[in-house]
Amino acid sequence: MTATLRLGTRASPLARVQTDLVAGAIRQHHPDIPIEIVPLASAGELRPDASLTDSGEIGLFTTTIQQALLRSEIDVAVHSLKDLPLQEPPGLIIAAIPSREDSGDALVARDGLTLADLTPGASVGTSSVRRASQLSALRPDLRALPIRGNVQTRLAKLDAGDFDAIILAAAGLVRLGLESRITDRLQPPHFLPAPGQGALAVEIRTNDSTTAASIAPIDDPSTRAAVTAERQFLAAAGGGCNEPLGALATVHDGVLTLTAGRYHDPPVTQTFTGPVDDPTTLGNQAARALLIDQLHD
Numbered sequence: 001m002t003a004t005l006r007l008g009t010r011a012s013p014l015a016r017v018q019t020d021l022v023a024g025a026i027r028q029h030h031p032d033i034p035i036e037i038v039p040l041a042s043a044g045e046l047r048p049d050a051s052l053t054d055s056g057e058i059g060l061f062t063t064t065i066q067q068a069l070l071r072s073e074i075d076v077a078v079h080s081l082k083d084l085p086l087q088e089p090p091g092l093i094i095a096a097i098p099s100r101e102d103s104g105d106a107l108v109a110r111d112g113l114t115l116a117d118l119t120p121g122a123s124v125g126t127s128s129v130r131r132a133s134q135l136s137a138l139r140p141d142l143r144a145l146p147i148r149g150n151v152q153t154r155l156a157k158l159d160a161g162d163f164d165a166i167i168l169a170a171a172g173l174v175r176l177g178l179e180s181r182i183t184d185r186l187q188p189p190h191f192l193p194a195p196g197q198g199a200l201a202v203e204i205r206t207n208d209s210t211t212a213a214s215i216a217p218i219d220d221p222s223t224r225a226a227v228t229a230e231r232q233f234l235a236a237a238g239g240g241c242n243e244p245l246g247a248l249a250t251v252h253d254g255v256l257t258l259t260a261g262r263y264h265d266p267p268v269t270q271t272f273t274g275p276v277d278d279p280t281t282l283g284n285q286a287a288r289a290l291l292i293d294q295l296h297d
Helices: 013-029 064-070 129-138 151-159 170-175 209-218 221-236 279-296
Strands: 005-010 035-040 076-080 092-096 104-107 121-123 143-145 163-170 182-184 200-205 247-254 257-261 268-275
Touching: 005 013, 005 064, 013 076, 013 151, 013 170, 013 200, 013 209, 035 064, 035 092, 035 170, 064 092, 064 200, 064 279, 092 247, 104 170, 121 151, 129 143, 129 247, 151 163, 163 170, 200 279, 221 247, 221 257, 221 279, 257 279, 268 279
Parallel strands: 005 035, 005 076, 121 143, 121 163
Antiparallel strands: 076 200, 092 200, 104 163, 104 182, 247 257, 257 268
């Protein structure tokens, strides 16, 4: 009898949907493998009032699941890639990065307003330093206010009148079937997403060759190359959740294109190209270029 593959996930509705997507992709290639979804409460969910900006804990939503994986309580951990620390813990590896969903940010405003339509002084909920900096650069007359909670909680706060608008990852809204709530797509170059945004990371133990073989078919090489360049840019620039850095890479005809941004005052964005099989070098190149610009500011 084939052993059950246990997929660990955060308990939030979005995390469950994302894990169901991974489970479905695995079943397409291995319909004979039984799959069990194991929801786990992350530190971020146990501390709903903690601020990622204040704590600096980019792994707040991933550490609990990684620890369960290392203890062999689960076989696979499913993460939003942008939440995953830049350094893998010893003993773990990202075995697959499936095809990416929409990578961008989205505005959800009351009365269906776009960003340009918001009245001066309007409040926009976001706890992302990057998003707040981008918002300030584009609309300095608006007020960026902190907001926490899962997607549904944030939408409820908006609907209750706590904010005039909020900014969320478009991918989360799409995956939850809430795309109709989007009132404006926030696009480059003014809004570059967080590195890895819209992508999922499927993590396993490095010594688990059986699970690695089961997971391998759902890896998307183009998405992996793109997010590797983005995350390398973030790492080389010394970034984390407290730095206003954005990056978006795409693959077309064997060429990897990376647009990277640093949203201090003034904001700087640059675009770089390189071979798809060397995303690390491209990420380093972007970081060096933007850091040099910062020294000259």
